[in-house]
Amino acid sequence: MLSKKIQKSLSAQLNHEFYSAYLYLAMSAYCSQSDFKGVASWLKMQYEEEHMHATKIYNYLIEQGAQVSLIEIAKPPKNFGTILNVFQMSLKHEQMMTSKLNELSNLALKEKDHATYNLLQWFVNEQVEEESSVSEIISKIKLVNGDGYGLLMIDNELNQRSSPAPIK
Ligand code: FEO
Numbered sequence: 001m002l003s004k005k006i007q008k009s010l011s012a013q014l015n016h017e018f019y020s021a022y023l024y025l026a027m028s029a030y031c032s033q034s035d036f037k038g039v040a041s042w043l044k045m046q047y048e049e050e051h052m053h054a055t056k057i058y059n060y061l062i063e064q065g066a067q068v069s070l071i072e073i074a075k076p077p078k079n080f081g082t083i084l085n086v087f088q089m090s091l092k093h094e095q096m097m098t099s100k101l102n103e104l105s106n107l108a109l110k111e112k113d114h115a116t117y118n119l120l121q122w123f124v125n126e127q128v129e130e131e132s133s134v135s136e137i138i139s140k141i142k143l144v145n146g147d148g149y150g151l152l153m154i155d156n157e158l159n160q161r162s163s164p165a166p167i168k
Helices: 004-033 037-063 083-110 114-144 148-158
Strands: none
Touching: 004 037, 004 083, 037 083, 037 114, 037 148, 083 114, 114 148
């Protein structure tokens, strides 16, 4: 049985994950319109992954017999500037998510809620991977320094990302 505080915090995290999905979908639409099809495809995969993160929290809340009350998802921005800006925004967003998950993990430990703590460690590890892959993309974009051919190569590379594996 989850405490009210944990239920409330996990519900808030559920909303943040849905917002993340929404944000990446908005970024994907923006990049599609800017003809960066590979970047758009990568961001759409990220949208799918974030949607699965939200579902993972939702499933856990249901499994634990918690009360789930869904709230509205904030509106994401429409314009993101350059491709470098897109990924810099993504990194900033993921760093914010990491900090929220760390706070939640601290709360779970404080409440001696080890089941929730275990769930959250999966997310904490996932964040390490996400921050690292976005940082790597930022480094590559900076390396080509606006060169059209270089950006095309990055766009092609990002197009190779496949759909995330289903979450258990
Ligand atoms: Fe699910 Fe990228 O945070």
